[in-house]
Amino acid sequence: MTRPYKEISKPFGIRMLELVQALQIIADSLRQIRSGHVRHLVTLSGQLRALIAERSKGAEPLLLDIAREVQEELRVYCMPGVDNPTFPLPQKDLNLHVSGFPITSERQFSAQLEKTFSELLEHKILFFRGNKYTAKTVIEWYANKAGGAHYSTRLPEDFAALLLQSPFNLQPLANILRQMGDAVLLAGHRLLKKLVDFEIHLIVIVPPQTPEAIGEANYLLDLKYEGSSMRVSLGLNKRLMPSFFVSGLQGTWARVDSDRLIDWSMPRHLHAALRIEEDLSTVLELAVDGVRVGRSRVDEPLFVLSDPLNYEAFHNKSVEGPPQEFSFGLAEISMHRSQISRIDAARMFTYFHGRTTDDNLQLFLFSPKSYGHAPTGTTDPKMTGTVRRLKVRDVLKNNS
Numbered sequence: 001m002t003r004p005y006k007e008i009s010k011p012f013g014i015r016m017l018e019l020v021q022a023l024q025i026i027a028d029s030l031r032q033i034r035s036g037h038v039r040h041l042v043t044l045s046g047q048l049r050a051l052i053a054e055r056s057k058g059a060e061p062l063l064l065d066i067a068r069e070v071q072e073e074l075r076v077y078c079m080p081g082v083d084n085p086t087f088p089l090p091q092k093d094l095n096l097h098v099s100g101f102p103i104t105s106e107r108q109f110s111a112q113l114e115k116t117f118s119e120l121l122e123h124k125i126l127f128f129r130g131n132k133y134t135a136k137t138v139i140e141w142y143a144n145k146a147g148g149a150h151y152s153t154r155l156p157e158d159f160a161a162l163l164l165q166s167p168f169n170l171q172p173l174a175n176i177l178r179q180m181g182d183a184v185l186l187a188g189h190r191l192l193k194k195l196v197d198f199e200i201h202l203i204v205i206v207p208p209q210t211p212e213a214i215g216e217a218n219y220l221l222d223l224k225y226e227g228s229s230m231r232v233s234l235g236l237n238k239r240l241m242p243s244f245f246v247s248g249l250q251g252t253w254a255r256v257d258s259d260r261l262i263d264w265s266m267p268r269h270l271h272a273a274l275r276i277e278e279d280l281s282t283v284l285e286l287a288v289d290g291v292r293v294g295r296s297r298v299d300e301p302l303f304v305l306s307d308p309l310n311y312e313a314f315h316n317k318s319v320e321g322p323p324q325e326f327s328f329g330l331a332e333i334s335m336h337r338s339q340i341s342r343i344d345a346a347r348m349f350t351y352f353h354g355r356t357t358d359d360n361l362q363l364f365l366f367s368p369k370s371y372g373h374a375p376t377g378t379t380d381p382k383m384t385g386t387v388r389r390l391k392v393r394d395v396l397k398n399n400s
Contacts, residue, residue, distance in 0.1 A: 045142030
């Protein structure tokens with residue numbers, strides 16, 4: 001080696017990639033376990049240990065560490081544990097008792113207790129032959145003693161007894177891991193949605209163009225995260241049909257195109273949205289004046305930060321390309337996270353739809369080879385070239 005070996009702290013981007021991959025492995029393992037392939041309990045336990053129960057020197061559970069860093073408290077609801085004093089049978093008469101489930105993101109039963117994820121790990125959910133065990137202990141049994149993360153020649157006596165039972169009696173342990181996997185997947189999905197889900201609203205006017213001015217791709221908005229493959233683009237194709245493109249941190253990308261021609265004789269409200277579904281797939285949607293004109297789905301969770309301040313932004317130009325010959329008017333733009341209520345979402349649509357009918361609405365009209373540029377951390381673009389401040393009615397007059 002020409003340089004000495006050196007280790008550094010993992011950057012946030014690498015840790016997020018590891019989290020996304022771990023959640024996908026958990027989802028795959030749960031599907032296999034539900035199909036009767038219990039060997040995947042070993043895989044599941046290893047990922048659960050890494051995400052929520054890691055205790056090795058200098059290491060933090062990945063999911064809890066990232067949640068703390070982005071200031072998201074992961075809370076769940078669960079039933080009382082095996083130390084519940086209201087349980088009807090005395091423990092001296094019990095051999096095996098599992099309690100604490102279901103674990104849900106919202107309270108579904110009045111008896112459920114609200115807990116942080118750290119508290120959930122210390123929740124006593126298994127009683128066996130007079131001993132009580134926490135969810136964290138069951139995860140560590142599988143991960144550290146059954147090959148999920150380490151191979152061991154020795155086993156805790158109670159764990160060995162449960163493993164050597166018939167397949168029917170093994171089900172309680174499988175259920176514990178499966179439901180903890182469900183809980184982690186639920187929390188991870190919620191965390192991803194908070195960081196990723198977003199919507200973009202624009203009010204756009206496209207004046208008549210010469211054929212030479214219309215390129216194969218005409219960028220209305222192009223966002224790029226420096227040093228990363230994360231990118232968000234909204235533009236018009238050769239036939240002036242909207243197109244929405246997203247590239248994630250993993251390098252995976254998706255695009256959705258309008259399924260119809262658009263009449264540009266009047267202002268249009270363009271809406272683009274990305275969301276992570278419960279199965280960790282990604283859905284992109286595109287709408288014009290509140291009518292959906294395109295939808296696309298990919299199996300991968302596309303990780304793109306939803307905060308526009310994380311991106312370098314261009315209008316009427318791609319991030320790395322030259323100025324366009326294209327011309328368009330931008331009256332209003334908003335990019336925000338999608339974690340809002342349906343009522344607030346409806347208000348956003350109503351607001352932007354109403355603005356498209358306002359002839360006095362001010363806009364920036366980008367002339368050919370002009371563009372706006374907002375560096376990372378800012379939202380106020382600096383204009384280059386001829387960018388005029390006009391009212392909608394003045395542009396419409398010229399269009400006619």
